[in-house]
Amino acid sequence: MTVLGIVAEYNPFHNGHLYHLRKSIQIIKPDYTIAIMSGHFTQRGEPALLDKWTRTSMALENGVDIVLELPVIYACQTAELFAFGGVELLNKTGVVTHMSFGSETEDMDILQKIANILAEEPLEFKEFLKDELINGVSFPVARYKAIIKYMKINDMDISDTSIKKILNSPNSILAIEYLKALKKTDSQIKPVTFKRIKAQYHSTSLQKGISSATAIRNEIYKSGLSNMVENTLPYSSLIILENAIISGKGPLKAEAFDSLILGLLRRTPADEMANWMDVEEGLQNRIKKCSILARDLKDFLQKSKTKRYTYTRLQRILTNGILNITSEKIEKFGKTGGPQYIRILGFNKKATPLIRQIQNCSSIPVINKAAHYSRFNNKALEDMFHFDVLATDIYALACPNPEYRIGGWDFKKNPVIL
Structure with missing residues (x-):
């Protein structure tokens, strides 16, 4: 059996994602896609x-067979940790044979050489x-x-x-991190990989056909569901997005x-901020002052x-602060082997045999219902799962419709089934 694995955010699922999925299926010819x-x-x-359930519906409607959740412990971290979490989760399913990702280059040899370093x-x-x-x-x-510098002293024939x-x-960069994670996890x-077409990742220019998720989100925030x-969206994604906006589930900003966030920053002592993931070298004092x-x-x-602390890094630090994700906790999860469970967010009914296969082959527990997370007598699993529950409860507070701002959605929502 050939099973394709993809790590994504689908924020939202747009034409570029559809191209990537179809191109991957064309090249790899998998029996299933996760x-x-x-x-x-x-x-x-x-x-x-x-x-996450609305975005899962988008993925399933457009051809993905199973959607699994990347724990928030890895989802809002550096490219290195994000890639490690995704790759290790694919590894631990015990069924994935191939992994596909886009890149600005199709030269796997160069990507692999950098990843190996x-x-x-x-x-x-390390000295350099x-x-x-x-x-x-x-x-x-x-x-x-x-x-x-390293490539020059080792006569690697790749231009600056x-x-x-x-x-x-x-x-x-993400492709290199995926390759690095694959190597480090044996x-x-x-x-x-294949070349990304048209819009670049950070592009804010919206264009017909394929645009970046950033540009699409900006246009939605500005003008709603404009022409x-x-x-830029597959029809099924558009309908799902339209219904979500009408019901007041989104869009979130x-x-x-x-x-x-500002309340948290002003309340939290600087020495406590120093423990948040990715805070280093006195940055906590700058954060405190600026707040x-x-x-x-x-x-x-x-x-x-x-120059050293970019917007993206600061945003990740703030999310870590909201969720109380510390460097110590990330390190502990790393020592326990990374992702502790496989959380099924949704699946296509035709993929039911694959779910049974994952349940038989997985090296970690498979969670269909959130309430079952405490059945496995695994402290690391419970701690990691609590972060996902907290992320949902915090996220819900920003929903436009007050009805969705209550907590506990992880225990009320079943996997999406197509």
């Missing part, structure tokens, strides 16, 4: 446009990286410069321009958490951003 999807907070540290971390590379960080540049820039282009391209899953938005001076979340980000 998507590992972020829940209510994304890798950029923002709340998802729509809740990052996975093995040779001494020379350390030197660059001492110079005060951001981690991505330091890593790029360290890779260039090619490496720079790859490491400045978000999807290529995975038997075969990676497949421009309609032209980061600004809806302004008061909650007092800021008028809203946007103002806070503008005041606290530096």
Whole structure:
């Protein structure tokens, strides 16, 4: 049996995702497709446009067979942790044979060489990286410069321009992290990549056919379901999105958490902030100071951003703060083997045999109903699951319709079945 695995956010599921899915199926010809999807907070540290069950429906309607949740512990972290969580979850299903991801380059050889350096971390590379960080540049820039230096001293025949282009391209960076995670986990899953077409990941320009999720979300926030938005979504996604907006489930904006976040920052002592994931080297003091001076979340980000601390990193830190995700907790979960459970968000009925196969082959518990999470006598599993429940309960507070702001949705919603 051939099973395709994809790690995604589907925020929302647009024409680019449909292209990726269909192209993957065309190349790999799988019997089934599994998507590992972020829940209510994304890798950029923002709340998802729509809740995880609505986005699951979009994925199933457009051809995905099973949607599994990427625990929030990994979903709103760096590309490295995001990729590790997704890859390890695919590994632990025990059934996935292939993994597909888009990239700004189709040159798997270059991607693999860079991934190997990052996975093995040779001494020379680590020294170069350390030197660059001492110079005060951001981690991505330091890593790029360290890779260039390492490749030069080892006579690797790759131009500086090619490496720079790859490491400045978000999807290529994520592709490298997927490859690194596959290597570090000794995975038997075969990676497949193909070139991303048209809109770039961070593009804010909306265009007919395929646009970035960022551009689509911005247009929805600005103009609702305009003709421009309609032209970027599969019809089924459009209908699901329209119904979600009518019912008041969305769209959610980061600004809806302004008061909650600023209140949290002003209340929390700086030494406690220092424990939040991704806070380092006195950043907590800057966060504390800027929270007092800021008028809203946007103002806070503008005041606290530096060359080293980007908007995205700060947004992730804020999400970690809301959920009380600390560096210590991330480290503990890492020591226990990463993802502790397989949470099924939804599936196509034709994939029922695959679910049985996962239940037989998985190295971790499979959770169909949230209430069953406590049956496994696993403290790490329970702790990780509590973060997903909290993420849902916090997310619900920003729903436009007050009826959806109550807590406990994880225990009230069954998997979506198509």
